[in-house]
Amino acid sequence: MVIISGGDEYSPFTSKFYSKEALAEYLGDSVNENEPVLEYLFEKYNRATPRDVRRYDIIFYGVTGYTGKLVLEYLRDVYAKKPTEFTFALGGRTESKVAAAQDAILKGTPFADAPIVTAQLDKPYTVKQLVNSCRTVVNLAGPFMTTGGEVLAEACVIYECDYCDVNGELPYTYNLTRLHDRARHNRVRLVPNSAFAGGFADIAAFAAVRKLKEKHNKPARSCTGYIEQSISELAGPSGGTLATRAAMANAPDSVKQIMADPFGLGGRVSGNRPEDSDKTLSTVAKDEVGWLAPFNYAFLDTRVVRRANVMHQLMGGGLYGPVFNHQEYILCPTEEIAQEIKKRAGSTKKEEEDLKAKGRYFAQGQGPSMEEMKGSWIRYTTVARTEDKEQVKLVFNFDVEAYYATAQITTEVAICLAMARDQLPYAGKGGVLSPSVACGQMLVDRLLANGMSVSVE
Numbered sequence: 120m121v122i123i124s125g126g127d128e129y130s131p132f133t134s135k136f137y138s139k140e141a142l143a144e145y146l147g148d149s150v151n152e153n154e155p156v157l158e159y160l161f162e163k164y165n166r167a168t169p170r171d172v173r174r175y176d177i178i179f180y181g182v183t184g185y186t187g188k189l190v191l192e193y194l195r196d197v198y199a200k201k202p203t204e205f206t207f208a209l210g211g212r213t214e215s216k217v218a219a220a221q222d223a224i225l226k227g228t229p230f231a232d233a234p235i236v237t238a239q240l241d242k243p244y245t246v247k248q249l250v251n252s253c254r255t256v257v258n259l260a261g262p263f264m265t266t267g268g269e270v271l272a273e274a275c276v277i278y279e280c281d282y283c284d285v286n287g288e289l290p291y292t293y294n295l296t297r298l299h300d301r302a303r304h305n306r307v308r309l310v311p312n313s314a315f316a317g318g319f320a321d322i323a324a325f326a327a328v329r330k331l332k333e334k335h336n337k338p339a340r341s342c343t344g345y346i347e348q349s350i351s352e353l354a355g356p357s358g359g360t361l362a363t364r365a366a367m368a369n370a371p372d373s374v375k376q377i378m379a380d381p382f383g384l385g386g387r388v389s390g391n392r393p394e395d396s397d398k399t400l401s402t403v404a405k406d407e408v409g410w411l412a413p414f415n416y417a418f419l420d421t422r423v424v425r426r427a428n429v430m431h432q433l434m435g436g437g438l439y440g441p442v443f444n445h446q447e448y449i450l451c452p453t454e455e456i457a458q459e460i461k462k463r464a465g466s467t468k469k470e471e472e473d474l475k476a477k478g479r480y481f482a483q484g485q486g487p488s489m490e491e492m493k494g495s496w497i498r499y500t501t502v503a504r505t506e507d508k509e510q511v512k513l514v515f516n517f518d519v520e521a522y523y524a525t526a527q528i529t530t531e532v533a534i535c536l537a538m539a540r541d542q543l544p545y546a547g548k549g550g551v552l553s554p555s556v557a558c559g560q561m562l563v564d565r566l567l568a569n570g571m572s573v574s575v576e
């Protein structure tokens with residue numbers, strides 16, 4: 120079992136914070152006089168604020184974007200009724216844009232005057248100020264591969280602030296895994312993929328494997344996720360998602376190699392098993408649940424769950440089995456539909472043409488409205504199986520589209536981290552963790568209390 124970690128060498132924040140440019144910006148012209156002395160002063164006046172006296176439980180960074188605004192809608196819809204449950208500030212890189220989003224969505228609610236905090240990801244001092252004023256940061260600024268959010272994540276490790284984000288980009292999560300050892304040492308939880316893509320498969324697998332253990336008292340040999348979605352005619356990808364897909368498509372070969380590794384985020388099971396290969400995820404097949412077609416996000420979700428397997432074991436949970444396998448597909452009513460989905464899978468050109476023809480090719484910052492997404496739903500079936508073929512089947516339902524589910528998941532992860540640190544699984548331990556490893560059953564329960572439902576079959 121292998122996990123990825125970059126030791127002390129990976130330092131996106133530190134290398135910027137102690138750069139001559141940053142020193143010059145913070146200390147002015149005197150920077151050329153005596154660098155060691157200035158570095159000393161820089162350190163001295165930039166100490167971490169103790170966690171328990173920080174101003175906010177949570178800062179939501181990037182609320183000006185499409186997903187960020189859905190987070191504001193979720194806060195309005197669910198937490199405006201219980202405004203004292205946690206304290207928060209709204210963050211972004213431009214104060215006036217954050218204020219406009221707040222005014223548009225939170226006016227007339229108890230959050231109309233929630234404080235605003237600005238930081239620029241390429242200005243490390245502002246990042247440090249932001250991190251130092253809260254106990255948990257939610258990063259909603261993407262595409263993650265191009266915004267430099269790694270700076271924010273390393274600052275969280277250094278200043279002992281928990282972190283989650285909505286990224287659905289394996290290369291970004293991979294970069295964060297290089298901070299794992301330091302996060303573990305500082306007992307900080309970095310929780311990338313706290314979103315529908317990358318995160319929900321993990322939450323569902325955790326719940327199913329846990330049920331399997333309860334029922335049969337045996338470890339899981341495998342877990343398969345089956346997704347069905349109905350999206351309304353006017354729903355579709357946001358401009359931010361389209362920009363993210365372009366960033367992934369343009370990634371250099373070295374990054375594509377990591378993306379093509381079934382254990383690219385760690386958790387490798389020994390032996391070269393066909394069941395772990397991406398070929399298995401790319402074919403049309405039939406199993407006892409139905410016809411299966413390739414699912415684009417399976418190439419991220421399977422990696423997240425495979426890492427979660429090893430993390431649960433290393434942190435003392437040992438929930439999954441040592442030879443555990445995870446797979447994920449789109450569940451289809453017929454073979455013809457499965458073949459059609461396979462034909463379209465990965466064709467960004469065709470998708471672009473279709474969206475443009477419908478006038479739904481959104482620019483960054485835009486996407487379908489909540490009204491346009493009405494009627495969308497997601498059904499996610501997870502089957503966990505033992506070596507002896509006993510199984511548990513859980514069927515999760517959301518009456519919303521994946522973007523709103525993402526807003527819900529990331530907010531609930533942040534609340535778990537900020538408000539219940541001592542009651543979370545593996546209390547006192549940190550690292551780069553999936554949502555299920557970081558928040559366990561508490562997260563499942565919070566999602567069930569706020570709109571998601573589940574049935575056991």
Ligand SMILES: NC(=O)c1ccc[n+]([C@@H]2O[C@H](COP(=O)([O-])OP(=O)(O)OC[C@H]3O[C@@H](n4cnc5c(N)ncnc54)[C@H](OP(=O)(O)O)[C@@H]3O)[C@@H](O)[C@H]2O)c1
Nearest residue numbers: 183184185186260261262287314315316357359363483484
């Ligand atoms: N995993 C999932 O299921 C899932 C679901 C939804 C979204 N996402 C991901 O979330 C990200 C955002 O998507 P979106 O549709 O909300 O995009 P968007 O509408 O374009 O919003 C992007 C946000 O990021 C901020 N931003 C961009 N570049 C930045 C930089 N260099 N420094 C600081 N902030 C920066 C923007 O701030 P300004 O307003 O100041 O430009 C804005 O707040 C994408 O990466 C998307 O793939 C993932």
